[in-house]
Amino acid sequence: MSRRHEEFEEFARTRTPQLYRSAWMLCGDAHRAEDLVQDTLAKVFVRWHRPLGGGIDNPAAYAHTALVRTYISAQRRRSNHERPTEHLPEQAATGAEHPEGAATRLTLAAALEQLAPLDRAVLVMRYLDDTSVADTAAALGVSGQAVRNRTLRALDRLRAVLGTSLDDLIESGGS
Amino acid sequence: MTIPDHGVDLLLRRTADDLALPDIDRLVAGGVSRGRTRRRRARIGAAVASVAVIGVVGAAAAVVPRLGGEVDSARDPRPVQPATSGPTAGSPDVAPPADVLRPLVAPDEMAQTIRDMTGASDVHEVFVDGSGKDLPRLFYGSVRSGFVSFRIRWYNNPLVVEDGGQPLAPSHICQPAVEPDCTTLPDGSRLLREDVHQSGGTGVPPTFLERSLTLATHDGWQIDVIAYNSTGEKEGVVVAPEPVLTMAELEALATSDAWYA
Structure with a gap:
């Protein structure tokens, strides 16, 4: 195994947990999240091993940008894969998880499902990945003002969907 | 609050x-x-x-898909004619206005064309919720017992655009810079080939394979065609070692002008 490949695998193992968390928030279920993470790692792999000028200045940022772009592209293409039976409910909590945490997760996933893919990506980048407005705008190919507008719209939508249960969810989300 | x-x-x-x-x-x-x-x-x-x-520079756009088909399979790479004619020809980064969208032929005619081009039996249209105004049509068929789906929809969904979303350009489906299987056709349409991969999903056996192709036409249609090696997408039995249509056949379907009136 080459040194470059070892470095990639080390990076991927370190970064994949956070990529998976972001992917889950984007996709709303474990199977699609795993698929998205693997597609993202594949793109980073190709770039990592590019023979000429293949260096990546900030691999973590590059990977997260690749993740949201891959997600949005997939959402735009996804319509043909939609079937009447496609929307299988996410599995309930496994035995190792707190039931309240699982309930929060499912409620949040249902609320996020109401958002447009780009709005969802904006929320995840801004509030889960701590990405700046400017970097979010650059990653998604929109203006900074569009990021701000989409953030407000997404928050309004979440407020409408979650209603007053938000405080309860925040309380129970990490339990 | x-x-x-x-x-x-x-x-x-x-x-x-x-x-x-x-x-x-x-x-x-x-x-x-x-x-x-x-x-x-x-x-x-x-x-x-x-x-x-x-080779012949002028024929390059037509040669590439043919050679791609030969790489995928030695079987029947039918001549591919990318859709080069149409009301507009231009950049894949320009969102097409609604008034250039070509009208479609009747659903029955589309189903017959799918039969004619693939040898499929039992091609039928599946009801799709059209409340999003994206004019979707979805067909399922069976080619040598393998499941095939064909979908066409207007990718600039008016509801999304009315809601403040930006009109999409053909380039929205993929970027050649990061996806080697993403290409731009001479008329500005963009095409993404996704060769054989596991269908995936909850409980789907790893032997279930699919091959798919997505085309965003220069005038606003998105066509997705998927071929499987099984009798169904998520359940059924495996009937072939590979999906039942080659990439060249998928491409011939997607780029055909037969869908437009």
């Missing part, structure tokens, strides 16, 4: 932290495997492109 930003921040973080993580080594191995496949395809694509450039 308004949601403070830190509330959403907390909710997202706590919920994310509560997730049970999958096997990280398995995900990394899957990513590496897909990455290697992408690199191989990129090398094949580069070699094909070189041949096309050295």
Whole structure:
């Protein structure tokens, strides 16, 4: 195994947990999240091993940008894969998880499902990945003002969907 | 009551932290495997492109898909004629206005064309919720017992645009810079080939394979065609070692002018 490949695998193992968390928030279920993470790692792999000028200045940022772009592209293409039976409910909590945490997760996933893919990506980048407005705008190919507008719209939508249960969810989300 | 930003921040973080993580080594191995496949395809694509450039430059756009089909399978790479005619021809980065969208032929005629081009039996239209105004039509068919789907829809969904979303250009489906299987056709349409991969999904056996192709036409239609090696997408039995249509056949379907009145 080459040194470059070892470095990639080390990076991927370190970064994949956070990529998976972001992917889950984007996709709303474990199977699609795993698929998205693997597609993202594949793109980073190709770039990592590019023979000429293949260096990546900030691999973590590059990977997260690749993740949201891959997600949005997939959402735009996804319509043909939609079937009447496609929307299988996410599995309930496994035995190792707190039931309240699982309930929060499912409620949040249902609320996020109401958002447009780009709005969802904006929320995840801004509030889960701590990405700046400017970097979010650059990653998604929109203006900074569009990021701000989409953030407000997404928050309004979440407020409408979650209603007053938000405080309860925040309380129970990490339990 | 308004949601403070830190509330959403907390909710997202706590919920994310509560997730049970999958096997990280398995995900990394899957990513590496897909990455290697992408690199191989990129090398094949580069070699094909070189041949096309050295050959007849004017015919390059038609040659590349044919050679791609020969790489995929030795079986019946039918002549491919990318849709080069149409009301507009231009950049894949320009969103087409609604008034250039070509009208479609009747659903029955589309089903018959699918039969004629693939030899499929039992092609039928499946009801799709059209309340999004994107004019969707979905057909299922069976080719030598293998499941095939064909979908066409207007990718500039008016409801999304009315809601403040930006009109999409053909380039929205993929970017050649990061996806080696993404190409631009001479008329500005963009095409993404996704060669054989596991269908995936909950409970779907790993022997279930699919091959798919997505085309965003220059005037606003998105066509997705998928061929499987099984009798169904998620259940059924495997009937062939590979999906029942080659990439050349998928491309012939997607780029045909037969869909337009």
